[in-house]
Amino acid sequence: xxxxxxxxxxxxxxxxxxxxxxxxxxxxxxxxxxxxxxxxxxxxxxxxxxxxxxxxxxxxxxxxxxxxxxxxxxxxxxxxxxxxxxxxxxxxxxxxxxxxxxxxxxxxxxxxxxxxxxxxxxxxxxxxxxxxxxxxxxxxxxxxxxxxxxxxxxxxxxxxxxxxxxxxxxxxxxxxxxxxxxxxxxxxxxxxxxxxxxxxxxxxxxxxxxxxxxxxxxxxxxxxxxxxxxxxxxxxxxxxxxxxxxxxxxxxxxxxxxxxxxxxxxxxxxxxxxxxxxxxxxxxxxxxxxxxxxxxxxxxxxxxxxxxxxxxxxxxxxxxxxxxxxxxxxxxxxxxxxxxxxxxxxxxxxxxxxxxxxxxxxxxxxxxxxxxxx
Amino acid sequence: xxxxxxxxxxxxxxxxxxxxxxxxxxxxxxxxxxxxxxxxxxxxxxxxxxxxxxxxxxxxxxxxxxxxxxxxxxxxxxxxxxxxxxxxxxxxxxxxxxxxxxxxxxxxxxxxxxxxxxxxxxxxxxxxxxxxxxxxxxxxxxxxxxxxxxxxxxxxxxxxxxxxxxxxxxxxxxxxxxxxxxxxxxxxxxxxxxxxxxxxxxxxxxxxxxxxxxxxxxxxxxxxxxxxxxxxxxxxxxxxxxxxxxxxxxxxxxxxxxxxxxxxxxxxxxxxxxxxxxxxxxxxxxxxxxxxxxxxxxxxxxxxxxxxxxxxxxxxxxxxxxxxxxxxxxxxxxxxxxxxxxxxxxxxxxxxxxxxxxxxxxxxxxxxxxxxxx
Numbered sequence: 234x235x236x237x238x239x240x241x242x243x244x245x246x247x248x249x250x251x252x253x254x255x256x257x258x259x260x261x262x263x264x265x266x267x268x269x270x271x272x273x274x275x276x277x278x279x280x281x282x283x284x285x286x287x288x289x290x291x292x293x294x295x296x297x298x299x300x301x302x303x304x305x306x307x308x309x310x311x312x313x314x315x316x317x318x319x320x321x322x323x324x325x326x327x328x329x330x331x332x333x334x335x336x337x338x339x340x341x342x343x344x345x346x347x348x349x350x351x352x353x354x355x356x357x358x359x360x361x362x363x364x365x366x367x368x369x370x371x372x373x374x375x376x377x378x379x380x381x382x383x384x385x386x387x388x389x390x391x392x393x394x395x396x397x398x399x400x401x402x403x404x405x406x407x408x409x410x411x412x413x414x415x416x417x418x419x420x421x422x423x424x425x426x427x428x429x430x431x432x433x434x435x436x437x438x439x440x441x442x443x444x445x446x447x448x449x450x451x452x453x454x455x456x457x458x459x460x461x462x463x464x465x466x467x468x469x470x471x472x473x474x475x476x477x478x479x480x481x482x483x484x485x486x487x488x489x490x491x492x493x494x495x496x497x498x499x500x501x502x503x504x505x506x507x508x509x510x511x512x513x514x515x516x517x518x519x520x521x522x523x524x525x526x527x528x529x530x531x532x533x534x535x536x537x538x539x540x541x542x543x544x545x546x547x548x549x550x551x552x553x554x555x556x557x558x559x560x561x562x563x564x565x566x567x568x569x570x571x572x573x574x575x576x577x578x579x580x581x582x583x584x585x586x587x588x589x590x591x592x593x594x595x596x597x598x599x600x601x602x603x604x605x606x607x
Numbered sequence: 608x609x610x611x612x613x614x615x616x617x618x619x620x621x622x623x624x625x626x627x628x629x630x631x632x633x634x635x636x637x638x639x640x641x642x643x644x645x646x647x648x649x650x651x652x653x654x655x656x657x658x659x660x661x662x663x664x665x666x667x668x669x670x671x672x673x674x675x676x677x678x679x680x681x682x683x684x685x686x687x688x689x690x691x692x693x694x695x696x697x698x699x700x701x702x703x704x705x706x707x708x709x710x711x712x713x714x715x716x717x718x719x720x721x722x723x724x725x726x727x728x729x730x731x732x733x734x735x736x737x738x739x740x741x742x743x744x745x746x747x748x749x750x751x752x753x754x755x756x757x758x759x760x761x762x763x764x765x766x767x768x769x770x771x772x773x774x775x776x777x778x779x780x781x782x783x784x785x786x787x788x789x790x791x792x793x794x795x796x797x798x799x800x801x802x803x804x805x806x807x808x809x810x811x812x813x814x815x816x817x818x819x820x821x822x823x824x825x826x827x828x829x830x831x832x833x834x835x836x837x838x839x840x841x842x843x844x845x846x847x848x849x850x851x852x853x854x855x856x857x858x859x860x861x862x863x864x865x866x867x868x869x870x871x872x873x874x875x876x877x878x879x880x881x882x883x884x885x886x887x888x889x890x891x892x893x894x895x896x897x898x899x900x901x902x903x904x905x906x907x908x909x910x911x912x913x914x915x916x917x918x919x920x921x922x923x924x925x926x927x928x929x930x931x932x933x934x935x936x937x938x939x940x941x942x943x944x945x946x947x948x949x950x951x952x953x954x955x956x957x958x959x960x961x962x963x964x965x966x967x968x969x970x971x972x973x974x975x976x977x978x979x980x981x
Contacts, residue, residue, distance in 0.1 A: 256761035277653060300696070322674070323692075325699035331711040332639035338706070340700075356751055362740040368735040369791075377730055408705075419742075439861075 244591050251299050258301060260329040261316075261344040267308040269344055271316065271578050273327065276300025278320050285316035285344075286587055294318070311348025312419075312589055315341040317497045334588075336414050337448050338406040340399040343415075353596035359427035360386030367479065373470045379409050380439035380476050382484060383419045385426055387433070395487040397603040398435040398480065399518075400472065401595075402497025402504050405446060405525070415588050416498075421596050431599045437484050439476045441466025469508045473515070491547060494602050496520030499559075502551075503527065510535050510542075510549070517547040518602050521555050522594040523586055524566070527603040531569045540574030548601055550578035551592045554584030632675060634703040635690075635718040641719055642683040645690065650674025652694050657673055659690035659718075660961055665681045668692070669851040670689060685722025686963055687791075689715040708789050708962075711822050715790075716796040727970035728791040731931050733801035734760030738787050741853065747844045749958075753783050754813035754850050754965065758860065759795045759800055761807070769861040772809040772854065773892075774846065776871025779899070780822060781816040789962050795970050805973045809860050813850045815875050819840025835900050843882045847889070868976050870894030872965045873933075876925075877901065880940075884909050884916075884923070890912075891921040892976050896968040897931050897960055898940070905943045914948030923951035928958030 258270035260267040273294065275281055281302040285400070294302040315334050316323050326333060327342040334341040350357050365382040385396070401418060403411040412418040418436055425431035442448065443464040481488055490574040495516045502524030509519035527534065540558050549570070553563040560581070567579040584590035626876065634646035647668065649655055653670040655676040661683050668676040689708050700707060701716040705805035708715040721847060723733050739756040755775040757906050761769070786792040792810060799805035817838040855862055869890045871879040876898025883893035901908070923944070927937040934955070941953040954971070 277696035279651060279653070281697075318697075321649060321653070321695050321699045322651035322701070323647060323655075323699065324699065324702055325694070327715075328698055328714070331714075333709065333714070334708075335707065337705040340702070341706075358744055363742075366738045366740070368737075370732055425897045478938045509832060551923060598636070 236379040237269050239364050252523045258370055259374050260313060262340075263344065263346055267311065267346045268306055269309060269346065270303055270305040271318075271327065271344075271429065272301055272303045272329065273318050273320070274299075275302050275320050275527075278302070280319075283316060284319065284324075285373045286589070287312075287314040287316075287344075288583070294296060297561065309346045311352060313343050313345050313354065313592075314589070315343055316332075317341050317585070318391075322398075332542075335408075335410065336406050337408055337445075338451070353421045353424055354592050355424075356420060357424055357427070359423055361423050362386050362388070362419050362426075364419050366409075367483075369475065369479065371475055373475060373564050374444055374467060378440045378471070380480075381409050381413055382480065383413065383422060383436040383438070384484070385433035385435070386423060388435075388485075389429060390485040392485070394485055395492070396485055397492035397494070398486040398571060399494040399496060400437050400438060400439070400477075400505075400601070402441045402495070402498075402501025403438065404499030404501050407409050407441075409438055412436075412438045415596065416592055418595060420579075421592060422599060425596065425599055432603045434603060435480075435484055437476065437480050440473060441468060441497070441504060443471070444573060458528065465504050465507050468504055471511075473512070490515055490517045492517075492603060493521065493547075494518030496522070496550075496595075496598060497524075498522040498588075498594075499525045499586065507534055510538050513542060513545045516555075517545060519546065519548070520550040520594075521552075522591045523553045523559055524551065524563065525559050527562050527566060529562075531566060538573065538575060539549075540576075543574075543576045546576065549575065550580070550601065551577060552582065552590075552597070554582035554590045555581050556583065556584065556585040557590070558586060617726075628967065629819065630850075634701055635716075637720055639717065641685065641720045642680055643683060643720065644677060644679040644701065645692075645718075646675055646677045647661060647692050647700065648673075648675050649693070649694050650678070654695055656693040657690060658693065658698075659688060660959070660963070661686075661688040661690075665693075683720045685720050685726060687717050687719045687728065687966075688963070689717055689961070691715050706804045709782075709784065710780050711782055711819075712825070719931060721916075726878060727795045727798055728966050730794060731798055731801070732799055736760050736762070736793050736800075736895050737798050738793050739828055740783075741857075743853065744895055745849055746929065747849060748841060750819065752814045752845070754811060754854075755783050755787055755789065755814070756854065757796060757810040758858070759807040759809070760797060762809075762859075764859040764932065766859070768859055769866070770809045770859055771866035771868070772811060772858075773868040773973070773976060774811050774813070774879075774890075776815045776850075776869070776875025777812065778815075778871075778873030778875050783906045786810075786812045790966055790969065792969060793979075795966060796898040796973060799970065799973050800933055806977045808973075808977060809854075809858055811850065811854050813846060813873070815842060815878060817845070832902065839878055839881050842878055843886075846882065847886070864889055864891045864919075866891075866977060868892030868894065868922075870896070870924070870969075870972060871898075872896040872962075872968075873960065880925075881908055884912050884920075887916060887919045891919060893920065893922070894968075895926075896923040896965045896972075897927045897933055898925065899933050901936050901940060903936075903939060904942060912947065912949060914950075917948075920950065923949065924954070924972050924975070926956065926964075926971070927956035928964045929955050929961040931964070932960060954969045 262270040283292045292501045294304045333344040362385045495509040502521035503526040509516045636644040657666045668678045706717040869879045869883040876895035877900040893980045
């Protein structure tokens with residue numbers, strides 16, 4: 234009788250895992266004290282490994298009798314962590330978990346360990362902005378692309394208000410949706426605006442590539458410097474010649490440099506520095522989160538930048554995690570700017586090359602934007 | 608020398624599969640004549656199975672020397688097909704493919720076999736509408752939810768134009784994004800409007816659940832009739848009392864029944880029939896694509912419906928695929944409506960319970976909406 238029950242249970246679990254229906258399997262399960270149990274039904278697998286950014290190392294999951302593999306962490310700090318499973322050498326997202334970190338090369342699952350309402354990415358009962366997705370054919374590149382626009386709560390296009398605008402750029406292998414879905418930029422702005430800590434602003438999140446070929450080619454070929462420069466240059470044209478004119482025609486945004494900011498993460502941080510610092514006639518506020526792709530080639534990347542630009546640069550903000558592989562290059566960016574006498578804010582925080590760092594950086598940067606000069 | 612090369616290749620493939628970077632593996636690969644090759648790097652797997660809606664049966668993939676499993680189809684008709692891999696009993700999306708059919712219970716990968724520009728879901732060089740995503744806390748349910756709004760190309764809120772509005776409902780286990788991302792509703796409308804085949808209209812795509820508990824509980828418990836009815840009733844309140852007032856306050860939409868339509872697929876088809884036909888004071892146009900959840904209980908679901916309603920019902924459109932498990936129940940819906948003398952359009956087409964059918968149905972239905980009565 235007991236073994237019949239086991240067979241039926243095993244059958245149900247197998248069918249559940251394969252069909253995705255009749256799912257009693259819960260993964261991830263988060264306890265009140267922040268421990269997380271990950272589960273995967275993989276009855277025929279030889280090995281299931283958990284890769285989770287909350288854990289220092291890859292962790293073998295343990296097979297239960299029913300063919301469900303599982304692992305439970307210690308209590309984790311409140312945050313949003315990415316993870317995936319490796320099943321007999323094949324990497325996969327968690328099929329039981331709808332919370333996805335979508336990515337063009339490398340989607341992961343996410344687990345949200347809830348924290349206090351004061352954490353910038355937590356949903357609160359505050360007025361919510363709207364996220365608009367625009368599609369267009371790029372004449373510059375000849376492809377179909379998109380950009381997302383966050384309008385703050387109470388946004389009005391009544392001809393009286395002109396909102397300041399932040400252009401917010403994603404990283405390599407992300408797409409235009411990443412800052413709002415994974416980065417929770419709209420939630421972070423809603424919270425900051427509700428607390429009176431940030432100016433109501435429009436946030437534009439464009440596709441950040443010169444061409445998607447750079448993604449199709451994969452990371453290694455993107456490491457070709459000429460290709461990287463071409464990518465930034467072409468992206469800059471799509472931003473300045475195509476996205477910005479559409480935004481300024483369709484939204485009630487200010488059109489002067491002191492009400493325009495540009496910031497981004499990783500590849501997008503590189504882009505925000507190169508586009509922003511070389512177009513101070515357009516942007517007065519520049520931010521870079523863990524910018525990548527520099528090779529001690531700052532003089533050629535910022536040929537005109539000098540201390541005299543301090544008058545025009547309302548804020549230059551650069552941050553990087555101390556566990557990020559890019560920390561040393563970014564420390565050299567910081568030292569070079571110091572040497573040039575270019576005023577900037579340099580921030581080192583704990584953390585690696587991850588949205589756990591970048592959500593915090595957006596929450597730090599946004600309140601400083603469009604404020605009277607210090 | 609040759610074996611060293613093989614070890615290096617194997618190592619690269621393994622690292623590529625696990626890290627997601629340095630990916631030379633292309634999957635899916637579509638040839639000009641429509642054959643599709645699926646590939647998965649799973650060097651340690653015992654078995655990899657392909658489940659693709661283009662194929663009648665599950666298909667074992669074949670392991671190549673490098674640990675990459677692959678399978679090539681015959682030439683496929685141009686369309687968008689869903690598929691997934693089952694690796695040693697664990698179902699997964701294709702890690703090499705960014706085209707995802709996101710779903711709360713059951714995400715799949717998609718392969719697009721391109722076709723002529725006349726296919727309704729193909730991207731064309733036509734003016735594009737915008738998709739707006741709104742977030743709100745539901746007072747009816749007490750949860751956080753969202754709705755998406757498509758505004759047509761050239762949409763103007765100038766006080767002169769009032770657009771007709773279609774409320775378009777997703778199916779069980781989808782979310783509010785499904786109709787635009789998977790269903791390509793915005794692309795379909797852009798194409799139809801550019802050809803002058805559909806009226807410029809606003810399309811509202813709300814989250815379609817009374818409560819997300821019905822998803823968390825899984826499909827089997829959703830089959831509880833009382834629970835299903837509760838789900839529809841509560842969803843109807845969020846639609847009528849919360850979503851519609853927000854839409855009518857924020858968009859230039861008409862507010863009379865003759866300029867409001869409601870349609871949906873599967874669970875959303877059931878909802879569009881129950882909400883639409885019981886609220887003819889609000890909706891004059893009702894469509895249902897493969898509606899589900901009926902149990903020959905039509906008299907209790909549509910207690911007031913009668914032939915006299917033909918005067919008020921501008922269009923009642925019901926379609927179902929002949930390979931859909933719901934075809935017989937829907938034929939009985941059709942027969943019951945005939946018996947009652949309720950005028951309606953009944954469409955049977957080849958196809959199963961899939962977006963391949965529903966994209967076509969949207970392209971059939973939209974041109975008929977808001978047209979002068981026949």
